[in-house]
Amino acid sequence: MEPASLLHLTRPDRARPEPLSVQLYRDLLAAIAAGRAQGSLPSSRAAAEALGLSRNTVNAAYDLLRAEGAVATSPGAPPRIIAPPVGDRRLAPNSRGLPQLHPRGRAWGAVERSGPGLMAPGHPDPALFPRDTWAMALRRATRQSSADSLGYAEYSGLPRLREVLARRLAADRGMDLHPDQILVTPGSQSSLALLALTLAGPGDPVLVEDPGYGGAKAAFAGAGLVPMPIPVDDEGADCRQAPPARLVYLTPANQYPLGCRLSLGRREMILAYARQHEAVLIEDDYDSEFLWQGRAIAALQGAAPERVACIGTVAKALMPALRLGWIAAPAHLAPGLRAAQRNLGLAANLHVQAALAEMIEQGHYRAHLHRIARIYGDRGRAFAAALRALPGVRVGDPAGGVQLAMRLPEGTEGLAHAALRAAGFGCAPLSGFCLGAPRSGLVSGFAEATPERIARFCAVLGQVLSAQTAP
């Protein structure tokens, strides 16, 4: 595309309340989605000149477009437009005259999720799923379920499960909540979609950690929100420079994917931010259950129950395919969220809910957590130690979770990722988690990290790195 033709697509204006980069990003995204922009975008230098903007502004907009999967970038080349991504790209050749996805539908699918593979980030070890305990709990649930619960009445969750969860979250996570604040959902992704579709509107900014969780960014992009980065360092997310937003997404207990914990000072800062901007903090407590180094700090929710929507899941503790999660919502928002949940159809299976309630009540759930936390802790430390022995890899012992992020020398990320994928591993490039400046590294799960797999992973990675660093 010629730089001058940008002027037909966008005219960022300082008088408007949004940052220039967001205006540019949004206009370009709309043009790309509508098919009005094709081929490649001008280089950031040429675009900045044509539009009278700084190059930083253009780069920020391009980064957002890349994060949404609307353009692909490679060093030294202008960003190549790859959207409208999902619907059209895969269409059969003879699809003319047939109905197509709406651009909004393409936005819901625009962020592609990681494919399968061994030790993929966020995956528990299926071999540790407590199959017999679960089968027994599920069977009893099926036999005992009441006529009431079989219908449509308890759409936001079985009362028994909501009570059990509220007690457990208060005791273990220091949360402050009534069972009516809990909405049981078919998993974290649907919790995120529900919050994104109800708490903000198209074009609204949402703060996300940078680097941060792709699933959250996918839900926000689908709902038409504009993800804005908050930088993450060793103390977690730093919101001091953050622009105003009504929605903030955070992983305080164990930052995804870096693995740090939100410091007390930063907690205060983010709570002050929420009060100042009347923002809702979405606290993703996805794997606080696996913190084995030191004591887990309490959930943010307990400090500001009226401003925090805390989401949880059994995906890591039991299995993703159970499709069971929850939102602990601010009390005054819960009725509205429940009404929306019903019309979005985000309900979880009744028997699965009853079985989880029983497992928690009878102590089987806690026993299972203890068991797998020990195993995952050992595997994580062994994996990190083996990685540290490789030239140029920087990684600390994971403090919890089921994945870790390793830093790699600049320029090696792509080759290392390709080699490991080819060897069957499901790791992901760290730069793919970044909205701002990309960091070179890999994110890998370790729940399935047996000694044999660790050895194979390190052999493949070591080979790439020695070839790169050889004189």
Added chain:
Amino acid sequence: MEPASLLHLTRPDRARPEPLSVQLYRDLLAAIAAGRAQGSLPSSRAAAEALGLSRNTVNAAYDLLRAEGAVATSPGAPPRIIAPPVGDRRLAPNSRGLPQLHPRGRAWGAVERSGPGLMAPGHPDPALFPRDTWAMALRRATRQSSADSLGYAEYSGLPRLREVLARRLAADRGMDLHPDQILVTPGSQSSLALLALTLAGPGDPVLVEDPGYGGAKAAFAGAGLVPMPIPVDDEGADCRQAPPARLVYLTPANQYPLGCRLSLGRREMILAYARQHEAVLIEDDYDSEFLWQGRAIAALQGAAPERVACIGTVAKALMPALRLGWIAAPAHLAPGLRAAQRNLGLAANLHVQAALAEMIEQGHYRAHLHRIARIYGDRGRAFAAALRALPGVRVGDPAGGVQLAMRLPEGTEGLAHAALRAAGFGCAPLSGFCLGAPRSGLVSGFAEATPERIARFCAVLGQVLSAQTAP
């Protein structure tokens, strides 16, 4: 509100492509959602005069607002504004300074769904749920599930279930599909939300049967679409006067709630409409399994697989709380829908999917359907016969389904409904299903219609009707 102040909110313009009524409706809805319109709207006569429109146009817009729950109407009074409906109305008094639902979030919850009650429309009889068969199938599914299926990989459905469903839908419903076209979801409501969010954009019209299914209208309203009525008579939906739309929602096998079947002539008409407007037909096949009068006609999907998204569910055949449904999507749309499904988090529990596949494969599902269809058929005919014996009630024998619509004398609907609700019945006023001219009547389920309940229902209804028709 003064009629003249309408001019600050809306200026419908014949030059724009949309009908004037839709422009008026949309502008008023936006004003109401944003809190810019409060109290009551002007009467349709005063509004028509102030805006220079016909009274029919204003009435059509008001009907749409009523259908969305944005205004309440009562005879002789101007429409009273009741939105922003869900979030704000139920807020605690001390909620100032706290984050609120976005208007979009309120739209998702704006259509309130029917409460609990005996013989509610669309409800199967929980006592007929095949508890033991299901418990056994579920147990085997838990023990047999593979490591692959436990993770995130098969998000759009277990391959085994998609194959079994594709075979069954081809054999029983004359459908033309490959297992890859099937997306397994947590039920029909989530299927509708997925289609609404991906196939059309905010403000786009969607044709719905009038009277028609509230759940579909709730999903469409949440997604910001504008439901436009297609009238229904004894031959089903008549799209001859329908305005252009990219999305059409239909219940061809057994119209909800009137119970008629789409005639062959009307099928041809709607297929021609879809070809002309490149529209997607959403065929809700929700209870085609219970057609016991004559032979079931094949699904529309089989006649135009590239333009029909057919949705199904086990909610009636087994139980709503299993949260299991599916979409048989046009092949060229399936990949895009799957990507959006993943980011919306609309996945069903793995073991439930495996258990259903087993029940179908082993013939238990078909045997169960035969059994309950006979029972429901008997109950439906007995209920209809008892109702016909009451003065002023018009109702035919149901041809299928688990609910029927009875017509009542004008002016009796409200009293009859209130009396039956007070007696514990979950029936709904027929006028609540109407977007256009309201029809007086009631919609009631009959799956739970035991002789004792039929007698009680008819006693309550009979008393209201005799009091009304007494000289």
